[in-house]
Amino acid sequence: MNIEPVTPQPQPHQRRLLPPRLVRQAPLLELRGLSKRYGRIVAVQGVNLELYPGETVGIVGESGSGKSTVLRMLNLEEATDTGTYHLAVPGFTGQNLFALDRFHQRQLRIQQIGIVYQQPHMGLRMQATSGGNVAERLIMAGERRFATLRRAASDALASSEFPADRIDDPPAVLSGGMQQRVQLAKAIALRPALLLLDEPTTGLDVSIQALVLDTLLRLRRERQITTLIVSHDLGVIRTLADRVLVMRHGAVVECGLTDQILDDPQHPYTQQLVSARL
């Protein structure tokens, strides 16, 4: 976070790239000029982002860089100060999602956006059953038939590689890795257009982290779901992301292909961030 006055960030010493020519699809997500401040604290300033259908984009940066704030705003959890947000999904194409009323924002979130938080309790009812947590998403979308609910919940849990015999256990009694699988199942149950991952494997054992990453890779391959992942773990980003944005003090200082950002960073801050890796 940055205290006023904000000094403008130096522009990346990067050669300018052409607009896409081989990729002919329009972006699924377009975010323009996102800014947010909390009193005198500037959390996010002037962030632009496009996600093309099926790609996974990462946001890296240290704590307080604004990366999680961007994610929460894309999930319409918080009001923004400025900015426009478009998702090319049925019924909402061409509309600035930040300007929707709360009813339509909620409808959009339920139908088209899935999210996995670092802290499971932010996304789950810890005392309800795991199956119930996933089914809740479907109930909110209007499904009422018990058999359909049960089947859809167990399908989503199976896709996240959650063990079928634990479907009636509440998240409170599950391990951290299993809790993340329940969150993931809930996030993908309605086949959303956009999946948001906020440090999804931070805090897990390295071996459990590997299994969860593998599940995410397989899901991405099988469902071609457009994904935005926020993480400070550059190994996770290298494994999952096609492209990366580097954030500092609420602004994007550099963006590029993941291997280019990690192996040939251009901006002084990115060079510092990448070389700080163990």
Add this chain to the structure above:
Amino acid sequence: MPLLHVEDLSKNFVIHALGRTIPAFQGVSFTLEAGSLLLIRGPNGAGKSSLLRCLYRTYLPERGQALFAAADGTIDLASAADVDIALLRRTEIGHVTQFLRPRPRVTALDLVAEPLLVAGHSLAEAREAAADWLGSLGLKAAIWQAYPSTFSGGEQQKINLARAMIAPRRLLLLDEPTSALDPDARAALCSRIKTLKAAGVAMIGVFHHPEDIAGLIDVEFHVA
């Protein structure tokens, strides 16, 4: 029009913390036709690997062009949008790096099969092709289901090669693919390269011992 036309391509690394610029290579120009293999020669540190990485865009070229005749039209690899490069990596351009990046809990066979799964093949098809590649490079079948992080350098290189070459590509960038291979595996790789060339695949290679691929080189390029 050739498959690839490189014109005045240059790369320097600007290290901000040191306030220094480290030159990699300057003013590289060459042309590559479909089905031919170009060998890059030069001493250690001349920027041979950096040149391959600039064409794959792991490194961002500083100046110059690399016009690639993609299936959907010619595009400059040095300045194309990131999403276009990502698309080309999935469909037309492959990069054989010197080192494998194994992922925990992913078997050797599945690491090799992965690019075909991404391209939409079934798991059975992808695993069959992976087994074919690993078999022909002489990786013993007993370890196909093991995790490669503990494998020897030669075994890892076989997996890396198979993974990079399993999916059909129009341009392959080969960065010392034979450095850790035994003679049988080198021979197997040569026969694969020959087959791919005959199918029209163009290749740019850096080889420590160019005699490993004697007879397959069509053109050479020297970096100073």
